[in-house]
Amino acid sequence: MSLPDPGVLDAVRRRRGDLDDALLIVRDGLVADPAGPRRVAALCAGLRQLRADLYEHVAVTEEPGGLYDEVRRADPRFEPAVWRLRGEHTRLGLLLDDLLAGIAHQPRGVVGWPTLRPRVVELLTLLGRHRSRDAQLAYDAGGLDLGGQD
Template structure:
């Protein structure tokens, strides 16, 4: 593998690890008792804010011209539909996080609103986990490289 591209893959690994940490932080915040009130709200908001940042970074690094998805598809055209799905999901995830942050700004007044917010955020974490699994498979298929599952 070209040394420049190997360095790029290390950058992807680093961003992947940061994304994994922000997902873990959101999962931990969501697991706190809602009865903690403002503490629960602050932790979830902080975790969502960090996740939004890491998702934008992840999208930028994987979708940049000549980046991961473009290169993977040029090496293995059969991966084009999977790469397209991954890129679509990036936009979907960012939209969901922005919506969740907007809900927080508007205020979660009722217990039902808090429960729905928590459920949507929990569902998002699960979707991102599956996205990361497909991403690792895509990278392995294109490069026979393990991008790392611990980050």
């Protein structure tokens, strides 16, 4: 495969770093202040940042001329992997939207933590798997290292 435009790779790597930062905020929110509303506030802040960073990641990978277009153009055999990753973007976005909407509709400080925590852990697990598949696609398609945590 010919290497993608360096600008595309730089944008993908930056968005990947932003996602890393947001993931840390969410993880911190899972363990912050076990007795109080600071936990929910920290978690909400992390989820909002994660949602914004996911939108940006989707833009640089799925936009015309983005990483996925370049991968598919260079080798059509990667088409199924690209469509799978696009589907995962949709699922992750919907999960984030659902989590944020559920938190927003709860009275302050009454968020059902026993229900919320496992859903956030599930989201983090799915996102981690997605990031691994995303990085593997880039590596398989052209030996590209996207960097970031996996």
